[in-house]
Amino acid sequence: MSINPVLRRAGTLALVAASVATAQLDAQSSPRPRTRQEPRPSDTRPSQTRPTTTQRPQAASANPLARVRSAALARGGYAVVVDLDANRLHFAKGRRVLWSAPVGTGTGMRLENGRGEWDFSTPTGTFHVTYKDLEPDWIAPDWYFLENGLRVPGPDSDARRFPRGLGSAAVFIGQGLAIHGTDKPELLGQRVSHGCIRLSNADALRLFHNVQVGTEIIIVGGRNVQPAPAPRPSSSSARRSGPPPRDPFIVELEGEDTYALLERLEDELFAAVAAGGASAKWHQVASVLMLRGAREGDDDALVGLLARVTEIGAGPLREEYATFLADAFNQGPLRTLEAMAGMDRDTRSVVARAIVESSLALYPGDPNSVSAPWPTRRAPRTAVRRAALRAWDALQTAEGAYRERTGLAAR
16 A cells, blocks of 8 residues: 655645535434333332343454354445444454444343333344434433433423533434444443443544445344343432533644645555554544535535545555545535546546445445435436536446446446
């Protein structure tokens, strides 16, 4: 893999010379409360049964994907694998793990009360991303108040809302479950949640940009948890002192100008190659650039982010970086096309190919289905401004090449 080690300011200016129009970030759905209960007229005192221990994580196998059955991975696509035995999450493409991180998973404890029953296990099986959100609020369900000895408020009460309660980002996968950030990273690697999967805030933000609606999530393991008494929570754990602080590194990045961010992105990408991606923070820098380009209409930020894919050689880094391009397009397809229109032909072609291939690789279904995320479907040619038609044509050409390479019928 190769990448230019230092980005000269003049090179940056050349990459972001295009002028593109403003677009709005597509609105994300707000989180829904998790409810798994049927009302009972009987005793309202909570009791906890069949608790399980926070078992020490087992060592990860040499190949963490060895026991995973995934349609997406089998055809060379992207998927997220959560191993409950090792308490680790893996973002993979084909049979290659692109990055891994420790997670917090469900305790397996049960809570029973006159209002209902709750199982705090993380279920296994195959799921799919249903929606995702940045810095979402948490809407506390009934079990939170019962567990902490508090009065259960009404369903629409503000007492249920915890601002930024799911960390920097959340990826929702159905059944009231989410993979989300946490302000208690010291607990990662253990069974400590009520069923959701916790990541560090940095990794939650990274995953947010890696996946799209429909991306496959496979949860495996979790069969050998030993039962043990669980500590009874106290009401002191429910004290609220306002929302948790935002990631200080993200706050620092948001204070930098766009050219400084583009230079930092180049440095972090180089560090990702030099250190095998272990300590690089390129994904946080890319996130700030993407949102600045989408929300604030910063032309330079979006053009520079997209064009940077041409600086990365083949390999895991490029495969992951391409998912960020797919996310930029998903958040603002018309805006992205206008950014691409100002690029030179070769750069535009590379960017178009990355968007097409990653968008389809994130989709586990039949590429010929009507729901398949072909980029030109998200931005019909009739909706594209005349100045951006060359970018739409580049996407169409990339789609044709993808169909030919994969043996799909032409549309």
